[in-house]
Amino acid sequence: MEEIDRDMLISRVVDDQATDADWAQLRRLGENDAGVWRELAEAQHEHAELCRAVESAIAAADDIDAPVEAGVQRRFAQRIRVVTTWGGWAVAATLVLAWVSAPADFRGAGAGILDLTPDQAIQRYLDEGRRTGQVIEEIPQRILIETRPEVNGEGLEVIFLRQFIERTHVRTLYRSGQDEFGRRISVPIKFEVRLSNPL
Amino acid sequence: MENGLIESQTQGGRSEITAAIRGESEAIRRLWEHHRRWVAAILLAHKPREIELEDLLQDVAMTLVRTIGELRDESAFRPWLRTVSINAARAAGRKASTHRRCFVQSPTPDASDEGLDGRARPDESVSEEAHRLLALAMELPEGYREPLLLRAVRGMSYRAIAHLLGLPETTIETRIARGRRLLRELAEAGERGPMPVEMVRADEQ
Numbered sequence: 001m002e003e004i005d006r007d008m009l010i011s012r013v014v015d016d017q018a019t020d021a022d023w024a025q026l027r028r029l030g031e032n033d034a035g036v037w038r039e040l041a042e043a044q045h046e047h048a049e050l051c052r053a054v055e056s057a058i059a060a061a062d063d064i065d066a067p068v069e070a071g072v073q074r075r076f077a078q079r080i081r082v083v084t085t086w087g088g089w090a091v092a093a094t095l096v097l098a099w100v101s102a103p104a105d106f107r108g109a110g111a112g113i114l115d116l117t118p119d120q121a122i123q124r125y126l127d128e129g130r131r132t133g134q135v136i137e138e139i140p141q142r143i144l145i146e147t148r149p150e151v152n153g154e155g156l157e158v159i160f161l162r163q164f165i166e167r168t169h170v171r172t173l174y175r176s177g178q179d180e181f182g183r184r185i186s187v188p189i190k191f192e193v194r195l196s197n198p199l
Numbered sequence: 200m201e202n203g204l205i206e207s208q209t210q211g212g213r214s215e216i217t218a219a220i221r222g223e224s225e226a227i228r229r230l231w232e233h234h235r236r237w238v239a240a241i242l243l244a245h246k247p248r249e250i251e252l253e254d255l256l257q258d259v260a261m262t263l264v265r266t267i268g269e270l271r272d273e274s275a276f277r278p279w280l281r282t283v284s285i286n287a288a289r290a291a292g293r294k295a296s297t298h299r300r301c302f303v304q305s306p307t308p309d310a311s312d313e314g315l316d317g318r319a320r321p322d323e324s325v326s327e328e329a330h331r332l333l334a335l336a337m338e339l340p341e342g343y344r345e346p347l348l349l350r351a352v353r354g355m356s357y358r359a360i361a362h363l364l365g366l367p368e369t370t371i372e373t374r375i376a377r378g379r380r381l382l383r384e385l386a387e388a389g390e391r392g393p394m395p396v397e398m399v400r401a402d403e404q
Contacts, residue, residue: 011376015350017357043379046332046386047351053333054351056325057252058239064256066231066264068224130223137224 010040014047069140122162129166136165216273227267231260234277237363238284240352244345245288248337258287277363335385336378343378346371 009026012018018026029036116124129135143161150157174186215233218226235256242255262283270279336347349360357375361368 007376007380008372011372011379014379015357015375017372042383046379046382049326049329050332050336050347050382051351051353052325053329054240054243054348055353056329057243057333058236058352060253061235061239061256064235064253064260066228066260067257068227068264070261070264136222 006036006039010036010043013040014043126164129164134166134168136167139163139165213273216276219267220270220273222268227264230267230276231263234280235260237349237352237355238280240348240355241281241284241345242288244337244341244348245285247288247292250288250291255284255287255291258291259284262287278365281363331389332382332386335389336382338385339378339381343374343381346374347378347382350375 005025006029009018009022009029012022013026026036026040126135126138130137139162143163144158145161146159147156149155173189175189177185177187179185212233215226215230219230238259239252239256242252242259246252246255259280263280266283270276336344339347346360346364349355349363350357357368357371361371364371
């Protein structure tokens with residue numbers, strides 16, 4: 001019992017956790033057995049050495065970054081797969097969504113937007129969209145559409161596509177259909193989709 | 200600063216975990232940066248000697264990116280990441296074990312030539328004694344080894360370790376104190392040379 005108390009006291013001192021009562025007890029122990037001070041010094045030294053060795057060994061972690069780009073690609077691929085499995089009506093649904101969900105109101109958020117460069121405006125759109133939950137992320141890959149030499153002969157002009165993944169909430173989805181007279185109509189979709197991690 | 204652990208108790212830490220669960224790349228990146236050092240210590244405590252720490256860290260980082268979206272409770276993040284780390288270390292151990300059974304291994308390099316992460320790259324700034332202590336700490340029973348190594352990571356308090364391991368703070372304190380005692384005994388036994396068989400038996404009782 002006494003031995004455990006002694007180890008605990010020394011360990012608390014090493015970890016800078018000793019209370020006044022701990023110190024008082026340690027002094028009492030030291031009065032009867034001066035070896036306790038030697039043990040304390042050794043424990044502090046060993047702890048310092050072990051810290052150095054562990055910090056050196058785990059320093060490798062500082063060079064390992066989270067492969068978030070791979071994660072984005074994978075999640076995007078998953079989403080594409082989800083859309084694919086929903087079938088052809090999903091394409092129509094994306095078009096119809098624009099009709100049944102409220103258009104985004106940029107009037108408030110757009111205050112002062114004319115003062116921003118296009119890049120600043122996009123960054124603001126991303127920041128604001130992430131804050132509100134409307135924007136999930138930008139797809140890191142940019143799709144090349146066209147390249148042509150600059151007029152002055154220096155470098156290339158690159159036309160590319162940037163894509164953003166957004167989230168919206170709707171009460172009903174519609175697909176495009178035709179009535180008995182061949183007229184285009186929107187037909188509500190009834191479905192039960194249970195996804196553990198929906199878009 | 201408590202190495203991202205106590206920090207994660209604050210609203211800011213929790214919101215970062217929430218954002219990471221939602222899949223925000225920047226939040227995942229920051230989260231990993233805050234936690235990767237203690238993850239490395241966990242891996243160090245559980246990995247087989249011949250497996251490189253960097254490889255396991257990459258595995259854990261990849262698993263974090265791929266599966267954090269499945270986490271439902273932010274407060275479970277650190278224990279979850281610890282479990283991911285231990286699983287990665289054990290899986291590597293099983294692979295290494297299979298590999299050893301299938302192929303004739305070259306002789307294991309001498310411990311003095313090899314870093315504890317399995318690489319031959321001794322750190323000049325760390326004393327031989329420090330390396331020896333870490334090697335001895337790796338021989339401790341798991342219950343003592345893990346808290347002792349975590350305590351050696353800068354900023355890891357009893358409280359942070361207790362939360363990570365899902366144990367009471369008093370248990371962590373006791374294990375660290377007992378682990379230090381065992382480490383001292385191992386070091387002293389090493390200085391005296393191999394312990395006589397009867398002494399080892401007496402100590403085991």
